[in-house]
Amino acid sequence: MSERLRMIEAVRETLRGELERDDDVVVYGEDVGRAGxxxxxxxxxxxxxxxxxxxxxxxxxxIVGVGVGLAATGMRPVPEIQFQSFLYQGFHQLxxxxxxxxxxxxxxxxxxxxxxxxxxxxxxxxxxxSESFEAGFAHVPGLQVVFPSSPAETKGLLTSAIxxxxxxxxxxxxxxxxxxxxxxxxxxxxxLGEARVVDPGDDVTVIxxxxxxxETLEAVEDVDASVEVIDPRTLYPLDAETxxxxxxxxxxxVVVHEAPRTGGMAGxxxxxxxxxxxxxxxxxxxxxxxxxxxxxxxxxxxxxxxxADRIEAGIRNALEFG
Amino acid sequence: xxTEDIAQFTIRSVQVLSEDETVDEELVPSLTDEELLELYxxxxxxxxxxxxxxxxxxxxxxxxxxxxxxxxxAQIGSAFAMAEDDWIVPSFRExxxxxxxxxxxxxxxxxxxxxxxxxxxxxxxxALPPAxxxxxxxxxxxxxxxxxxxxxxxNVALTYFGDGATSEGDVYEALNFAGVYDAQTVFVCQxxxxxxxxxxxxxxxxxxxAQKAVAAGIEGIRVDGNxxxxxxxxxxxxxxxxxxxxxxxxxxxxxxxxMHTTSDDPSVYREPEEETEWEARDPIVRFQVxxxxxxxxxxxxxxxxxxxxxxxxxxxxxxxxxxxxxxDPADMFRHVYAEMPPELExxxxxxxxxxxx
Numbered sequence: 059m060s061e062r063l064r065m066i067e068a069v070r071e072t073l074r075g076e077l078e079r080d081d082d083v084v085v086y087g088e089d090v091g092r093a094g095x096x097x098x099x100x101x102x103x104x105x106x107x108x109x110x111x112x113x114x115x116x117x118x119x120x121i122v123g124v125g126v127g128l129a130a131t132g133m134r135p136v137p138e139i140q141f142q143s144f145l146y147q148g149f150h151q152l153x154x155x156x157x158x159x160x161x162x163x164x165x166x167x168x169x170x171x172x173x174x175x176x177x178x179x180x181x182x183x184x185x186x187x188s189e190s191f192e193a194g195f196a197h198v199p200g201l202q203v204v205f206p207s208s209p210a211e212t213k214g215l216l217t218s219a220i221x222x223x224x225x226x227x228x229x230x231x232x233x234x235x236x237x238x239x240x241x242x243x244x245x246x247x248x249x250l251g252e253a254r255v256v257d258p259g260d261d262v263t264v265i266x267x268x269x270x271x272x273e274t275l276e277a278v279e280d281v282d283a284s285v286e287v288i289d290p291r292t293l294y295p296l297d298a299e300t301x302x303x304x305x306x307x308x309x310x311x312v313v314v315h316e317a318p319r320t321g322g323m324a325g326x327x328x329x330x331x332x333x334x335x336x337x338x339x340x341x342x343x344x345x346x347x348x349x350x351x352x353x354x355x356x357x358x359x360x361x362x363x364x365x366a367d368r369i370e371a372g373i374r375n376a377l378e379f380g
Numbered sequence: 381x382x383t384e385d386i387a388q389f390t391i392r393s394v395q396v397l398s399e400d401e402t403v404d405e406e407l408v409p410s411l412t413d414e415e416l417l418e419l420y421x422x423x424x425x426x427x428x429x430x431x432x433x434x435x436x437x438x439x440x441x442x443x444x445x446x447x448x449x450x451x452x453x454a455q456i457g458s459a460f461a462m463a464e465d466d467w468i469v470p471s472f473r474e475x476x477x478x479x480x481x482x483x484x485x486x487x488x489x490x491x492x493x494x495x496x497x498x499x500x501x502x503x504x505x506x507a508l509p510p511a512x513x514x515x516x517x518x519x520x521x522x523x524x525x526x527x528x529x530x531x532x533x534x535n536v537a538l539t540y541f542g543d544g545a546t547s548e549g550d551v552y553e554a555l556n557f558a559g560v561y562d563a564q565t566v567f568v569c570q571x572x573x574x575x576x577x578x579x580x581x582x583x584x585x586x587x588x589x590a591q592k593a594v595a596a597g598i599e600g601i602r603v604d605g606n607x608x609x610x611x612x613x614x615x616x617x618x619x620x621x622x623x624x625x626x627x628x629x630x631x632x633x634x635x636x637x638x639m640h641t642t643s644d645d646p647s648v649y650r651e652p653e654e655e656t657e658w659e660a661r662d663p664i665v666r667f668q669v670x671x672x673x674x675x676x677x678x679x680x681x682x683x684x685x686x687x688x689x690x691x692x693x694x695x696x697x698x699x700x701x702x703x704x705x706x707x708d709p710a711d712m713f714r715h716v717y718a719e720m721p722p723e724l725e726x727x728x729x730x731x732x733x734x735x736x737x
Contacts, residue, residue, distance in 0.1 A: 115560055120519055120553035127523020130508060154513045163509050165715040166501040200716050223718035251721060295721030
């Protein structure tokens with residue numbers, strides 16, 4: 059069985075499925091109950107699961123911190139943070155407790171929490187509604203950072219995230235919530251830490267995730283070369299093996315993300331390619347990223363965000379080097 | 381429209397055993413002689429553990445340590461009121477309460493010697509590990525108290541924090557969440573007058589800390605934190621209310637008689653007169669006189685308790701020192717995730733880990 063869903067519906071159906079399957083799952087966050095979430099990700103869930111779906115006070119540290127205690131009692135908290143920038147208010151709870159409670163108690167207490175949050179630009183939203191702090195989350199040992207890039211991917215990855223014994227920051231690309239439909243299998247699990255070769259190719263490898271994967275696929279259509287497109291899906295744990303194997307095959311790589319360049323995940327991925335495929339490279343690893351500026355208000359947003367043209371230019375640079 | 385008063389609040393304060401040993405017999409909780417002696421012995425055990433720990437730190441055998449000297453009644457009285465399956469959610473100065481909850485001095489010392497073994501939670505329930513960042517753990521206690529309620533269990537979470545923590549946003553969020561979710565949670569704020577060097581007057585303009593609960597719509601009550609009988613009584617009542625889904629915040633008025641941690645020198649910011657004044661209010665002395673007056677405690681029993689405590693702590697120190705000798709540094713890789721991710725595996729192997737994960 060499968061149905062054609064948008065990403066937002068895939069989120070909702072996955073939450074519904076997990077609430078149904080596992081009595082320990084608790085969904086809570088600002089406006090997730092009666093209103094069904096500001097993007098309608100949780101619409102209808104309160105009616106069906108009134109004892110496990112809750113509106114939360116407007117307090118992000120509280121939402122994350124309370125999850126630590128819920129998890130300690132054996133529940134699986136799946137809080138929503140309304141926009142990724144407001145997870146900054148809960149970041150200390152993530153870094154100081156959620157991420158490390160397993161190691162600091164030598165495995166006797168764990169925190170199987172999945173924090174869902176919409177991220178990224180392209181929706182002409184208010185200030186601080188378009189950030190991508192993925193590298194910050196990936197930099198905290200103990201966390202897993204997961205990116206769906208389509209409705210089916212959402213179903214498979216969110217299912218695995220909720221079932222994971224360790225905490226996950228699940229970053230949903232806001233601009234893809236309603237942008238297209240796709241067949242979504244009913245029962246679908248994608249293991250965390252396994253990249254996907256979206257399009258096989260021989261001349262150049264492009265690595266992109268979340269919202270940027272769509273832009274990349276558009277860019278590739280205009281490139282007259284055999285392009286291998288890889289979606290890492292999870293930035294931690296990172297499936298470096300798939301990326302490195304591809305780099306060895308093509309010798310040329312491009313990493314794309316909408317987060318700022320300095321300290322972004324492209325740097326880490328580049329380092330892994332250097333460490334393990336250095337002698338196979340025909341060109342330095344090319345980065346196509348956001349700039350080191352605060353994401354501008356929406357009148358200038360398009361200038362900030364990498365688009366198909368910029369990605370295409372990056373691919374050409376990699377192909378033409380040397 | 382005329383103006384009118386639409387809300388009034390009062391904060392009650394409770395004392396059973398006053399500094400001059402006057403007893404409010406009406407309020408004395410019904411505890412057996414054995415239980416009273418147990419309270420006393422736990423206070424002595426904690427005091428001695430702190431004293432030995434400070435000395436060990438001075439000799440370089442222990443890391444930074446936060447003694448609870450002077451706060452034994454506030455912690456032991458409240459922890460003693462908990463039922464067996466209740467949860468303790470501590471900060472980093474809760475040795476007295478942890479000892480009551482059957483954490484061994486050995487584990488306290490392991491943690492203070494820098495070993496995660498000291499923060500293990502046997503069976504994964506009943507406690508969370510010490511929380512270092514000020515004011516972050518009351519939220520966890522709300523999650524525990526809420527989670528227990530959601531699963532139809534009656535266990536309560538009791539969390540400890542200090543006066544300084546009440547300035548943290550997380551503490552207000554915790555009080556507020558607890559009210560909204562009817563969390564089975566009790567908040568014990570030990571107002572020991574100082575956040576490191578910052579006096580209470582510089583911490584807040586609020587007349588009491590208990591009233592911080594009022595804004596969140598939950599009950600706040602103050603107790604003499606150096607009166608173990610009053611603390612026990614107030615905590616017992618609060619725990620029963622929390623069991624029914626009515627969270628309570630207790631402000632236990634006490635004094636940190638020693639340093640914030642072994643890295644701190646209180647003589648820089650405290651007057652000797654004040655310290656002398658609080659020495660006279662010492663919770664152990666006050667309770668000891670009470671027990672002696674009632675004929676519950678004699679010289680022989682006192683000596684037996686002191687001997688028992690001394691031996692137990694000496695053994696714990698020896699054991700912790702042995703653990704320190706035997707620890708495997710590669711252990712830091714083993715518990716980060718349920719399953720070691722490939723990148724971590726790579727680092728683990730490069731470190732010289734045994735790769736049998």
